[in-house]
Amino acid sequence: MLVTETTEKKSKLKSLDTLFIKTYGCAMNVYDSSRMSDLMQSAYGLRIVDEPADADVILMNTCSIRENAENKVYSELGRYKKIKDKRPDLIIGVGGCVGQQEGERIQQRAPYVDIVFGPQTYHRLPEMVKEIRRNRVNLTETDMPEIEKFDHLPKPKVEGLTGYVTIMEGCDKFCTFCIVPYTRGAEISRPPEDILKECQQLIDAGAKDISLLGQNVNAYHCENEDGETVGFADLLHLVGGLEGMERLRFSTSHPMEMTTELCEAFAEIPTLMPYLHLPVQSGSDVILKAMHRGHKRDDYFKAIDELRLHTPDIALSSDFIVGFPGETEEDFEMTLDLVRKVGYDSAFSFKYSPRPGTPAAKAEDDVPEHVKDERLQRLLALLREQSRERMEKQVGKTSQVLVESKGKNEGDLQGRTPDFRIVHFKGNPRLIGQTMPVKITAAYNMSLRGELLIED
Ligand code: 5AD
Numbered sequence: 001m002l003v004t005e006t007t008e009k010k011s012k013l014k015s016l017d018t019l020f021i022k023t024y025g026c027a028m029n030v031y032d033s034s035r036m037s038d039l040m041q042s043a044y045g046l047r048i049v050d051e052p053a054d055a056d057v058i059l060m061n062t063c064s065i066r067e068n069a070e071n072k073v074y075s076e077l078g079r080y081k082k083i084k085d086k087r088p089d090l091i092i093g094v095g096g097c098v099g100q101q102e103g104e105r106i107q108q109r110a111p112y113v114d115i116v117f118g119p120q121t122y123h124r125l126p127e128m129v130k131e132i133r134r135n136r137v138n139l140t141e142t143d144m145p146e147i148e149k150f151d152h153l154p155k156p157k158v159e160g161l162t163g164y165v166t167i168m169e170g171c172d173k174f175c176t177f178c179i180v181p182y183t184r185g186a187e188i189s190r191p192p193e194d195i196l197k198e199c200q201q202l203i204d205a206g207a208k209d210i211s212l213l214g215q216n217v218n219a220y221h222c223e224n225e226d227g228e229t230v231g232f233a234d235l236l237h238l239v240g241g242l243e244g245m246e247r248l249r250f251s252t253s254h255p256m257e258m259t260t261e262l263c264e265a266f267a268e269i270p271t272l273m274p275y276l277h278l279p280v281q282s283g284s285d286v287i288l289k290a291m292h293r294g295h296k297r298d299d300y301f302k303a304i305d306e307l308r309l310h311t312p313d314i315a316l317s318s319d320f321i322v323g324f325p326g327e328t329e330e331d332f333e334m335t336l337d338l339v340r341k342v343g344y345d346s347a348f349s350f351k352y353s354p355r356p357g358t359p360a361a362k363a364e365d366d367v368p369e370h371v372k373d374e375r376l377q378r379l380l381a382l383l384r385e386q387s388r389e390r391m392e393k394q395v396g397k398t399s400q401v402l403v404e405s406k407g408k409n410e411g412d413l414q415g416r417t418p419d420f421r422i423v424h425f426k427g428n429p430r431l432i433g434q435t436m437p438v439k440i441t442a443a444y445n446m447s448l449r450g451e452l453l454i455e456d
């Protein structure tokens with residue numbers, strides 16, 4: 001722990017009552033934030049508030065994956081400084097990937113920040129807060145200990161019907177554009193017994209749709225208590241078979257590790273839902289190589305064919321980057337061609353932005369901004385068209401819908417199909433939490449409309 005004395009005087013301790021957490025980025029960060037909140041609630045009994053101005057402790061859980069991350073953090077911190085000027089007892093912490101990457105630089109630029117921590121050290125938050133309150137010092141905790149974090153977290157809580165469990169963290173792939181291997185560290189997997197226990201706790205607390213999380217879940221491998229190695233497909237079989245498991249998903253996968261066992265798992269495990277996020281980033285072999293993705297476009301097609309052989313209706317989604325250094329019009333057209341050949345249900349598309357410290361950032365960012373914009377628009381238009389067509393194909397089908405909440409319109413309920421589409425339909429709110437057959441009657445861009453097939 002790095003401790004820097006500040007000029008602040010020791011103040012008489014006021015009780016801590018409220019916590020505000022601002023979360024940026026991926027599902028992993030959302031999970032981390034909920035664990036931070038559990039921790040702070042069990043250590044200090046803090047209540048979550050929606051406004052930073054009402055909080056005694058403000059935590060930012062940051063993301064550095066794309067453009068402007070650091071600037072966004074500093075401008076948000078500027079807002080918090082105004083609150084702290086009025087209430088000097090306010091504790092401000094910056095965690096997550098920007099915390100990890102920037103470390104002490106954050107407190108040099110924003111000395112009113114009390115704590116800087118990384119994704120691997122947030123389990124020490126209660127201790128850090130205690131230290132701050134005792135000594136009014138600035139703390140930086142950005143070392144990357146072995147996965148000790150998970151041993152120090154309280155039982156997970158379920159919000160709504162969905163639950164998340166981190167099964168591995170970090171990434172050893174080192175795609176040349178990506179900051180993750182530097183902020184989240186090396187791949188490390190949690191023991192299967194711990195994962196099973198956490199999933200069972202979530203099920204017992206009412207979770208019906210559980211997602212296993214990791215930067216690269218396919219790389220999961222860990223010894224069990226008997227010394228046998230459990231791979232990702234094995235883990236899916238174990239978790240999918242837990243008593244009371246209804247719907248299981250996972251994210252994110254890498255095309256390089258789409259093993260046959262994994263492709264078959266969707267057909268073999270009844271609780272594993274037919275939806276896969278499999279980022280490809282580009283459809284050009286030249287760009288895939290420059291990105292250090294470790295596979296060619298044909299390998300990606302092979303993985304998709306194998307998946308669809310076993311589960312023809314699986315819904316697919318992906319991430320794309322346009323305007324990577326050196327990307328020509330032909331390279332970009334190969335991406336459009338790949339999209340046409342695969343057929344996606346949804347996707348996330350980004351303009352390349354150099355991330356400081358990554359290998360790609362050393363190359364000239366040579367695709368002009370207006371070309372990146374234009375390519376992004378063309379890609380988005382194609383993906384929108386595709387996703388709409390695939391939504392239309394749902395009309396007339398009957399789907400098992402997990403009813404999640406009331407809909408926005410009076411008398412409506414909202415739920416999810418197994419392949420993760422949102423459906424609205426008329427029904428009694430007491431159906432929330434149940435899985436009901438719904439006939440799909442209309443398709444929109446982002447959701448479906450349906451009718452309950454069973455009288456409620
Ligand atoms: N520029 C643009 N997009 C990026 N991503 C990761 N790094 C960058 C970058 N430097 C995107 C990738 C990844 C998703 C989480 O974010 O598409 O899959």
Ligand code: SF4
Nearest residue numbers: 171173174175178180
């Ligand atoms: Fe980043 Fe590549 Fe690892 Fe995904 S696989 S987290 S894009 S380095």
